[in-house]
Amino acid sequence: MRQPGVLSRLADRLRRWRDGLIADPGFQARATAFPLTRGIANRQGAALYDLVAGFVYSQVLLACVELDLFRRLRAGPLDAQTLARGTPLDAERMARLAQAAAALDLMRVRPGGRYGLGPLGAALLGAPGVEEMVRHHPMFYRDLADPLALFTAPRDSTEIARFWSYVGERGVGHEDAAAYSRLMAASQAMVAAETLAVHPMRDVSVLMDVGGGEGAFLSAALRATPGLRGIVFDLPPVVARARAAMDLAGLSDRTRVAGGSFLEDPLPDGADAVSLVRVLYDHDTPSVRRILAACLAALPPGGRLILSEPMSGGDHPTRAGDAYFGLYTAAMTSGQPRSAETHIALLREAGFSEARLLSARQPFITRVIVARRPAR
Numbered sequence: 001m002r003q004p005g006v007l008s009r010l011a012d013r014l015r016r017w018r019d020g021l022i023a024d025p026g027f028q029a030r031a032t033a034f035p036l037t038r039g040i041a042n043r044q045g046a047a048l049y050d051l052v053a054g055f056v057y058s059q060v061l062l063a064c065v066e067l068d069l070f071r072r073l074r075a076g077p078l079d080a081q082t083l084a085r086g087t088p089l090d091a092e093r094m095a096r097l098a099q100a101a102a103a104l105d106l107m108r109v110r111p112g113g114r115y116g117l118g119p120l121g122a123a124l125l126g127a128p129g130v131e132e133m134v135r136h137h138p139m140f141y142r143d144l145a146d147p148l149a150l151f152t153a154p155r156d157s158t159e160i161a162r163f164w165s166y167v168g169e170r171g172v173g174h175e176d177a178a179a180y181s182r183l184m185a186a187s188q189a190m191v192a193a194e195t196l197a198v199h200p201m202r203d204v205s206v207l208m209d210v211g212g213g214e215g216a217f218l219s220a221a222l223r224a225t226p227g228l229r230g231i232v233f234d235l236p237p238v239v240a241r242a243r244a245a246m247d248l249a250g251l252s253d254r255t256r257v258a259g260g261s262f263l264e265d266p267l268p269d270g271a272d273a274v275s276l277v278r279v280l281y282d283h284d285t286p287s288v289r290r291i292l293a294a295c296l297a298a299l300p301p302g303g304r305l306i307l308s309e310p311m312s313g314g315d316h317p318t319r320a321g322d323a324y325f326g327l328y329t330a331a332m333t334s335g336q337p338r339s340a341e342t343h344i345a346l347l348r349e350a351g352f353s354e355a356r357l358l359s360a361r362q363p364f365i366t367r368v369i370v371a372r373r374p375a376r
């Protein structure tokens with residue numbers, strides 16, 4: 001390991017001194033009392049409070065979603081008594097929930113003791129995938145109840161691992177495939193919008209979406225790109241669903257569907273671009289190497305790989321990539337979020353060239369890397 005230089009050691013000492021000050025309750029009291037430092041002290045205090053209370057805030061959101069309150073407020077503000085109708089809550093408890101939701105910008109207090117939609121409640125109505133994730137989270141929270149156990153959980157021993165059944169050895173049945181594929185399809189719209197905005201498929205003839213689920217990403221690409229044709233590759237119980245979904249979307253004449261395992265079977269040929277959307281972070285590095293090798297073998301010289309998934313921020317950790325997906329994949333007992341640099345190194349090692357990270361509009365939804373199979 002490289003030894004840190006003089007400047008970096010000096011910076012470390014300064015940070016230790018600063019951290020020591022901040023950790024001193026006497027200093028905190030003085031900083032809050034002194035007008036010039038009060039703003040910083042309050043911001044830090046509020047941020048720490050939010051971390052301590054984060055789970056409570058999430059449960060306020062879950063309660064609102066389970067009672068379908070945002071949809072009921074769409075037509076206009078309601079008082080707590082009306083909002084409580086048809087729910088197990090009385091008016092007083094409903095007012096308490098609505099006050100909590102208003103504090104979190106999910107609702108707004110309106111004149112006359114009524115509650116209306118807040119900016120985040122309205123945003124949730126416009127992003128059905130977020131609502132599905134909120135409904136899915138109780139399972140994740142049960143695994144998270146003991147976070148230390150989560151980090152040491154044996155493979156396939158958690159509730160989340162059983163939900164993503166391809167993580168284990170039992171194989172994927174039709175029911176498991178239906179449950180996780182529905183969740184993925186519901187949250188795909190946001191990922192597809194971001195991916196196709198930063199990487200339109202204009203100059204692609206045939207796109208193969210590997211681990212493509214019910215074909216939601218491919219459908220979005222086909223709709224956005226006249227003349228594009230596609231292949232969905234996934235496990236057999238999942239592609240049965242993809243076939244039905246593509247039929248329903250009226251896209252089956254532009255789509256081929258192929259079933260198999262990207263860890264064991266060769267991928268179909270005929271595509272000049274391959275996409276891997278929210279696939280690699282599910283898998284440990286030896287499997288990622290196999291998946292990339294299979295993608296390279298399926299592409300013609302000059303063919304393109306488009307990799308889209310939430311990524312670790314590396315030296316600049318991100319809430320979505322490192323905090324959320326770091327723990328989510330721990331609960332899966334398989335995979336991990338990787339930084340763009342790690343992905344690019346794995347792509348080069350697999351034989352891809354020109355790998356580069358594209359600039360993102362909404363990096364907390366997904367990040368996109370493009371690479372090519374060398375022309376010769």
Ligand SMILES: C[S@@+](CC[C@H](N)C(=O)[O-])C[C@H]1O[C@@H](n2cnc3c(N)ncnc32)[C@H](O)[C@@H]1O
Pocket residue numbers: 166181184185188191210211212213214216217233234235238260261262263276277278279282
């Ligand atoms: C997290 S989901 C992502 C689905 C889709 N790409 C999306 O973003 O909505 C991962 C997908 O990889 C598929 N998958 C997992 N293991 C696989 C394997 N060995 N071979 C083929 N597909 C696999 C799953 O069935 C699932 O559809």
